[in-house]
Every structure is written in structure tokens, then in C-alpha cells.
Amino acid sequence: MSDTAVYAAGAVVWRLIDGKLRVLLIHRTKYRDVTLPKGKVDPGEMLAETAVREVREETGIRVALGVPVGVSKYWMRPKRQKVVHYWAAEATDDAIRASSFVPNHEIAAIEWVSVKKARGRLSYPVDVEILENFARLVDDGVLHTFPLIALRHAKAVSRSDWDGADAERPLTEKGLRHAKAIVAPLRAFGVRRIVTSDAERCRQTVAPLEKKLGRVARVTAKISQDAWEDGTADVRFVVGKRVRSRKPAVLCSHGPVLPGILSEMALATGTMHGSYVSSASALNVAAFSVVHLSVTNPGSGIISIETHEPKL
Incomplete structure (x- = not known):
């Protein structure tokens, strides 16, 4: 701006x-x-x-x-x-x-x-x-749409300053503030369902949204960084389920996993993988990309992608 x-x-x-x-x-x-x-x-x-x-x-x-x-x-x-x-x-x-x-x-x-x-x-x-x-x-027949939102967790304590397991790293004070700041923008897109990595920094990022919506997030290791690094992640399963549901949802994950999440959204909807998909996955902490899909025919491809970021 x-x-x-x-x-x-x-x-x-x-x-x-x-x-x-x-x-x-x-x-x-x-x-x-x-x-x-x-x-x-x-x-x-x-x-x-x-x-x-x-x-x-x-x-x-x-x-x-x-x-x-x-x-x-x-x-x-x-x-x-x-x-x-x-x-x-x-x-x-x-x-x-x-x-x-x-x-x-x-x-x-x-x-x-x-x-x-x-x-x-x-x-x-x-x-x-x-x-x-x-x-x-x-x-073009795309009046009725729904969003799938890829969210990167807010700022966490750095690995060098943390003695415990990586998955247990919490958010910093700034990270906690931004987790609250993104609640209203996420709700602006009608989000009702939350799926999150089981890492503490992701769970803390979506906690304010859970509280505001009065809903409990679906916690899964399938989109965690640990699972991504050791080859046991199943991003395709998680994304496919959300596309089939045709309901507004947010998926909170990690920087290394986000390209896979956006790629699977493209694959699941028959969308050509272009540079815009890669750009949408290159998110700063607490930023999110909104992928808009057709309710009547989600397999017709991604209609548009937009990225939002709180002032850091």
C-alpha cells in the first residue's frame, strides 16, 4: 500500500x-x-x-x-x-x-x-x-462460490531460542497479537471450518478464531511440518476433503507445506499450475491466501486467488 x-x-x-x-x-x-x-x-x-x-x-x-x-x-x-x-x-x-x-x-x-x-x-x-x-x-456461471484459505501460522519463538521439540514451539507476543488480528478478516470470507496442523504454533494461531466462531478446529498431523519433513504428510487427503465439502474453510500450516497445499488445491480442481499458485503459497507469517471455487462445479478450476497479510 x-x-x-x-x-x-x-x-x-x-x-x-x-x-x-x-x-x-x-x-x-x-x-x-x-x-x-x-x-x-x-x-x-x-x-x-x-x-x-x-x-x-x-x-x-x-x-x-x-x-x-x-x-x-x-x-x-x-x-x-x-x-x-x-x-x-x-x-x-x-x-x-x-x-x-x-x-x-x-x-x-x-x-x-x-x-x-x-x-x-x-x-x-x-x-x-x-x-x-x-x-x-x-x-461465466460462477456466482455461487466458496473459499478455501491457506493460512501460515503467526510468528513463533525461533528454533535457536527453544530447547524443546520443534512442534511445541509457541507463538511470540507479536504472533499472539496477529492471531487475534486475523480473526475478523478470516470471518469476512465466511469461514466456519478450521483445519490445523497439530504443531503448537498453528493451534495457537487459530485459537482466537475458534473462540470467536464457537467451533473446535480439526487438528491433524497430515499437514504438519514434521510429517512433511519425514514423508508421512497427506496434504492431498486434507485438501480433497475440503474441496468436496464445498464449505468455507481455513487450513493453517507451515511455510514448507504451503506450496503443497496450494498445488493440491490446483490439482483437485483441474487448474493449470501457474506462477500465481506459487506466489500464493509464498506467505509471510500470519498471512493467508484465499482460493475461490465454484459451489456448483469446483472441478471447473480456481476462479481467483487473493492474498492478505496483517501489518507486521
């Missing part, structure tokens, strides 16, 4: 009404315009976290992020660039019913319209470009 740019995040929020696709537009009070829900990143936030928060604040609807649909850039006074990241995000029937939106001093109204009508109503060309990116996904 640039120090001079202003960063924001939002979403193309969609739902099916009687089988017909509708997208959500907001009518802003102050600017008297029609736009997509979005807002500025708060200090310490990651972009995905911002997108979910802003959608809820502006529309009252809690969403989980789907596929990224582009980045808009435009200039603000005085000569500062605004960079806005967008995702597709489904508004479920339950989320609609739970919404407490009422017109206020910021948002005069929200409106569900067809993609065709949205093109004509949006006030800004940059928003129309994002909508067109979303429309192409719809045309």
Missing part, C-alpha cells in the same frame, strides 16, 4: 429474488448520488474486514465476501488517490431479515435493481466498471 493513497473497500452485494438477480445500490444523502456500498479502511484493519464492516454500516446487511471484482482508482483533492477494493457478496435471506436499516443522515435509501438498471443508475463510471466485472462472473 502507498502511504499517500486513501484506501477503501466495498462490495457488489447481490441476491436472487424469485430466481432473478438483483444488486444493491445506495443513495447517499450528502452527495445526492447513487453508488455501491464502500468506505475507508480504519486504522489496523485489513481490506476484507473493511468491506464487510462498511456494507453492514451502510445497509444493515451482514455479508460474507465472495470473489474479488476489481479495484477502482480515482483522484481526490488535494491530489490524493483513492483506491477502493471490491468483492462480490451475497445477501442471504437471513441477512436481509436481520437488517435494521433505516434512512439516515448518510444513506437516504437502498435499492435492489437488476444489473441492467444498475448500469444506468450508478453515478460514477468507476462503479459501472466494477459492476461490469461482476456481470462477467455472472455470465
